[in-house]
Amino acid sequence: MKPYETETDHRIHTALKTADTTKVIEIASGAMQNTVKIFKDLFDNMSAMIIADVNTYAAAGKQLEEIFRNNNLRLERTYIFDDPDLYAEMKYVDHLVEILSSGNAIAVAVGSGTINDLTKLASYRCKRQYMSVATAGSVDGYTAFGASITENSFKQTFFCPAPVAIVADLDVIAAAPPEMNAWGYADLMAKIPAGADWIIADALDVEPIDRISWQLVQEPLRKLISDPAGIQRREHKALCFLMEGLIMSGLAMQQAQSSRPASGAEHQFSHLWDNQHHKHNGKTPSHGFKVAIGSLASLALYETLIECLDGSPAIIEKSIDTYWPEFSEIEKEIRQKFADPVEAEQIIEQSRQKYVDSSVLQERVNRVTEIWPELKQKLRRQLLGFHEFKAMLQQVNAPVSPEDIGIALDRLKNSYGLARLIRKRYTVLDFANELGVFETCIDSIFNSDKYWQTANG
Numbered sequence: 001m002k003p004y005e006t007e008t009d010h011r012i013h014t015a016l017k018t019a020d021t022t023k024v025i026e027i028a029s030g031a032m033q034n035t036v037k038i039f040k041d042l043f044d045n046m047s048a049m050i051i052a053d054v055n056t057y058a059a060a061g062k063q064l065e066e067i068f069r070n071n072n073l074r075l076e077r078t079y080i081f082d083d084p085d086l087y088a089e090m091k092y093v094d095h096l097v098e099i100l101s102s103g104n105a106i107a108v109a110v111g112s113g114t115i116n117d118l119t120k121l122a123s124y125r126c127k128r129q130y131m132s133v134a135t136a137g138s139v140d141g142y143t144a145f146g147a148s149i150t151e152n153s154f155k156q157t158f159f160c161p162a163p164v165a166i167v168a169d170l171d172v173i174a175a176a177p178p179e180m181n182a183w184g185y186a187d188l189m190a191k192i193p194a195g196a197d198w199i200i201a202d203a204l205d206v207e208p209i210d211r212i213s214w215q216l217v218q219e220p221l222r223k224l225i226s227d228p229a230g231i232q233r234r235e236h237k238a239l240c241f242l243m244e245g246l247i248m249s250g251l252a253m254q255q256a257q258s259s260r261p262a263s264g265a266e267h268q269f270s271h272l273w274d275n276q277h278h279k280h281n282g283k284t285p286s287h288g289f290k291v292a293i294g295s296l297a298s299l300a301l302y303e304t305l306i307e308c309l310d311g312s313p314a315i316i317e318k319s320i321d322t323y324w325p326e327f328s329e330i331e332k333e334i335r336q337k338f339a340d341p342v343e344a345e346q347i348i349e350q351s352r353q354k355y356v357d358s359s360v361l362q363e364r365v366n367r368v369t370e371i372w373p374e375l376k377q378k379l380r381r382q383l384l385g386f387h388e389f390k391a392m393l394q395q396v397n398a399p400v401s402p403e404d405i406g407i408a409l410d411r412l413k414n415s416y417g418l419a420r421l422i423r424k425r426y427t428v429l430d431f432a433n434e435l436g437v438f439e440t441c442i443d444s445i446f447n448s449d450k451y452w453q454t455a456n457g
Ligand SMILES: [Zn+2]
Pocket: 140, 187, 263, 267, 287, 291
């Protein structure tokens, strides 16, 4: 084992002590060779079924078949999805349930986001455990509970346990399309603003920080994201740390039974554009790349907000009654902004769960006034500057301008207000709003050329 592999292994080992589903995680060069031992330790003499698509079969599935054959592991069959438009859709889960039900094999998902999510839910529906062989550092969902699947054209998270084992062979990860590892890098970078959102929610007693899952993600984070150029150059050390960060994020979500440890306002931008079925050049931009823009949007707001609160303390002394609406007004706003009545109702419910009346809000604002110097320090320690963050994303060729993923600037501006409404999760968007400075901050972001240049500016 290389020193960085040992280091990662040490942290993973500690993390596994508190994981309730995942028992084995191996991130190393050549790790696929150990798959048989891992499988037999966990499942004795049961047979395996490799699940792959055409690309992931070529990347790792074929090699895994050989390893199974050479080590006398019973392979019931290899199932390869050959649909070129394969995505995480319920019809594919149904199909996989049928295939798995024809025998009693344990599924070995060979792939990344889509294959893993399909296999996770299908295995659960067959009342079976499964294991995962990662083919790219593209997502943090490998070890998360739940699968993100589209049903009736709505993306939803379905309950299902994480894999019992996950193997990430760095030789395979290094051979993945560099863009895929860039998606995962952007999703890992997102844990910076997501952590800041949790710090705020914790400080205001909205959602206390769960120490264990916080540490899994945040403690090694700076180190794990520190070498974007290495990821771009496919260096094993940088990819090892990338996989570790992504897998740890999944474990943290498993531990917290919530996506809070891995997701804040930046993810709400991405969810919003998903709900809008946003496409760029005919294709849906990757989750990681949408989150990259969401993260920059969140950081721009943090910087502006901190400046605003520092520059004018009178702002948080202004009377709440001058800006705080009754919930019925928010309901009206949601119905106006979201045309689909079913979607509007869901969003109203989400917004209702974080709405507080003016007396509660008054206490909260008083508290902010009291703790602001300390809270600001915590946020500064957590956050990276917009431009530093942007430079890191650029090194993996991730998008840094909303137009790169087909979001015009005025649409991004509009997205701040919508992203705030769609989820009950308390983020910097709510914080700015509750302090009555939301509009001021957003205007200030888009009236300056500090963050994004307007087309004519
Ligand atoms: Zn994500």
